[in-house]
Amino acid sequence: xxxxxxxxxxxxxxxxxxxxxxxxxxxxxxxxxxxxxxxxxxxxxxxxxxxxxxxxxxxxxxxxxxxxxxxxxxxxxxxxxxxxxxxxxxxxxxxxxxxxxxxxxxxxxxxxxxxxxxxxxxxxxxxxxxxxxxxxxxxxxxxxxxxxxxxxxxxxxxxxxxxxxxxxxxxxxxxxxxxxxxxxxxxxxxxxxxxxxxxxxxxxxxxxxxxxxxxxxxxxxxxxxxxxxxxxxxxxxxxxxxxxxxxxxxxxxxxxxxxxxxxxxxxxxxxxxxx
Numbered sequence: 001x002x003x004x005x006x007x008x009x010x011x012x013x014x015x016x017x018x019x020x021x022x023x024x025x026x027x028x029x030x031x032x033x034x035x036x037x038x039x040x041x042x043x044x045x046x047x048x049x050x051x052x053x054x055x056x057x058x059x060x061x062x063x064x065x066x067x068x069x070x071x072x073x074x075x076x077x078x079x080x081x082x083x084x085x086x087x088x089x090x091x092x093x094x095x096x097x098x099x100x101x102x103x104x105x106x107x108x109x110x111x112x113x114x115x116x117x118x119x120x121x122x123x124x125x126x127x128x129x130x131x132x133x134x135x136x137x138x139x140x141x142x143x144x145x146x147x148x149x150x151x152x153x154x155x156x157x158x159x160x161x162x163x164x165x166x167x168x169x170x171x172x173x174x175x176x177x178x179x180x181x182x183x184x185x186x187x188x189x190x191x192x193x194x195x196x197x198x199x200x201x202x203x204x205x206x207x208x209x210x211x212x213x214x215x216x217x218x219x220x221x222x223x224x225x226x227x228x229x230x231x232x233x234x235x236x237x238x239x240x241x242x243x244x245x246x247x248x249x250x251x252x253x254x255x256x257x258x259x260x261x262x263x264x265x266x267x268x269x270x271x272x273x274x275x
């Protein structure tokens with residue numbers, strides 16, 4: 001059995017780079033050699049038969065354990081050189097995340113918290129940007145800029161521009177300061193105000209949109225979100241669809257009923273909807 005080299009997505013959402021198919025020296029069993037595209041970027045092997053098999057989900061759907069999403073002969077050295085997050089960025093962004101978490105732990109009021117996405121989710125976003133190779137990225141919900149940093153870091157590698165929306169001027173200013181500190185301000189536009197207002201007036205076309213704002217506004221956002229999405233290759237990513245499923249039910253139903261779209265829910269941390 002042949003296996004195409006490239007980037008594969010596990011049915012639970014994480015991404016992996018298939019490097020080789022090796023042969024066990026004693027049993028001659030075929031083994032897939034692949035690398036995590038998150039966390040410590042460690043390298044693993046798995047029997048080819050297991051790698052290519054299907055699994056049955058709780059809703060009785062049968063899906064591929066690993067699905068090829070990008071073909072390519074990318075070598076390990078290229079992954080390391082072009083994509084693995086360098087130590088300085090990871091160290092600085094990790095320290096910043098812990099500062100944000102410490103702040104949130106002291107706030108009883110939900111609105112007073114920064115409510116940044118988790119590191120695993122942030123890496124997942126950056127992976128998607130790398131794979132999608134967008135030209136224009138839109139983030140709805142800057143907060144203090146943790147997710148913005150990851151998007152800007154990935155955008156810089158694929159020569160994309162990023163527009164990020166935040167209703168709180170002080171938080172937007174904090175985010176801009178963080179990006180300047182990371183030397184990631186180039187190609188990033190900070191817009192302060194109600195996202196609904198921006199979406200209604202904008203004529204821009206985006207091929208990557210992150211929606212991570214107040215969930216009760218999503219249904220109202222949808223007509224303009226769809227209008228601003230690139231028809232041929234646009235991707236919409238929505239956070240918290242499992243952890244706050246009851247708050248996004250109507251929004252997800254609208255998307256699922258649209259025959260032009262093919263949404264998938266990924267079980268990464270609090271759950272992501274990718275359209």
